[in-house]
Amino acid sequence: MSQATLAAAAAFSVVSALVYFQVARVVAMRSVSADASLAATGFRLWWAALAGSTLLGSLDELIAVFGEPPLGLLIAVGHISLALTCVALWGLLYYLLYLFTGRRRLWMPLAAFYAVYFFVLFGWLLGADATGVEVGRWSVDVSYAKDLADSVLWLPVLAFLLLPQILGSIAYFTLYWRVEERSQKFRVAVVSWSIIIWFGSAGVASLSEFGQEDLWQVTSRFIGLAAAGAILAAYRPPALLRRTLRVEAL
């Protein structure tokens, strides 16, 4: 039974990753001024790194369909995924900070922060002493001698993983009233609310026991895929949406 659910989880992840890659491609096609180029790159990196991290996650799940993945592989994938996540968060936050402040140089302190964040987490994971692989119904995880949730770092780590996207998206949504073009308003609304719902629900689930229920596992993956699809539609709206809402593709 767990093979079917793991296969489904992997499929969800692959499809989601492909959608994120496509969003990265679409936003990459936009030409921007020299001043905004780094922020635009940051936004592309967010999508591309998210895609990469999601794809790596699907690799674990796919291998687990056929047998227990080697611990070493899981740890390596986890570390690479962590690095990609930090790159993605840097990209998203820099994009938002540049949008609001116009200050290009913020990339430096932000990069320094996420570099430190990565090494803190990396050290934390190393110190947590990985003992084996846990193959669940929907995911494959590394088990540690020390319970990460018991650590004093647990909440700050979770906060810095989820809060930037949620708070950033709320701030992003405020641009709805500051942009003039209908298509821009559409993109702002769809992108910001997709991320808020997606990461918000993940955050709530992480903090509750409901997060481990099968129903939630399926629901969360649909939420993730729907959010990714909505975001892609924000940049490349289908014909029906273009006609109904009178919005244009990027």
Place this chain on the structure above:
Amino acid sequence: MTTDDRADPGSDKAPDDGPGDGPDRDLHKLFEVWMDDETKLMITVFYQKNPGIIETVEGLARRLGTTKEAIQAAIADHVSMGLLKEKKVRDKVVLVYNRQGREGIEDFIAEQLRKRLEDA
């Protein structure tokens, strides 16, 4: 008029200036003296290039990076030739390039400088 002209009456003209006349032998002799004096030459060239300068002796010394005494000694010939006019300005004396008598002298000086450079 509040500024009084310390040069001799009629000093608006250069000593040897006359309609259509070139500079005479005294001018040539004076010019030979100048050519051997770096400060005098410097002042001549300076005013040639900057005819609008109105300066005290001290100010001129500052602009040329030299001493007031060196300038004081050097300008006597310029004033006597009529190339420079001295004007009293309250308690100061300023040097003004004599534009009216300037034309003939200027051409002469330019020609002498050119010859000097060719010989060098």
Place this chain on the structure above:
Amino acid sequence: MSGKRLSTGIKGLDEMTHGGYIPGDAVLIAGSPGTGKTTTAMHFMAAGVEAGEHTVFVTFEYLPQQIYRDAGNRGWPLEQWEKEGKVKVICTTPDVLMMEADQGQSLLEEAIQEVNAKRLIVDSMTHFEFLGSSHNDLRQDLSGLMNRLRLLDVTTVVTHEIPQIIGPAVRISNWGLEFLVDAVILLRYVELEGELQKAINILKFRGSDHDKRYRRLRLDQGGVTVEEEFAGVENISGGTATRKIAARAEELI
């Protein structure tokens, strides 16, 4: 007011001032080093030659030969104009100029009469601060000079250096020069998109409405050009401008 205006010699600046300077006014062009103050003043001189109005150009620090060279590089044959009696260049010191001012006809007034000048340029007023007079005395003396020039119906353009290269503008002068003149034009550097750009703004223009926006200033071989406004940009007066959020959102969302 008759409504007659004198072209500044710069098309964009004529637009900003709604026609040019008001005859008889005193205009202050203040700015950081290298922003084009002297060149802006020279444009007015050149416009005067074209309009048949003569100019006295007073310089304190730069020698006339430097002024001739700089003007020549911009296509203005200043030495030739001087020979033709259209312009007179005086290089002196503020104390010589000021000492004369309150005793009948001054050297400056003589020069103005000599070429029948209707325009005066003084480059730059910064040197008056080195006279050692108290700010109060200096202000009074210069106020007297400005009034004498108004009586002579001479339109005066003076320049003044602001030592600050970039950053929020703090003050134009230490002794209130900006209050003695009728118009104040500010030239400043602005950091924008990683470049040091130049901006022009009219702070004050007594007796007339004017463009209150910052406009781009270009200084090159041809002189000064006042270009379009800094659209979609804010905090220019802070020295480090950023594009407005709407402008950023336009290209990033």
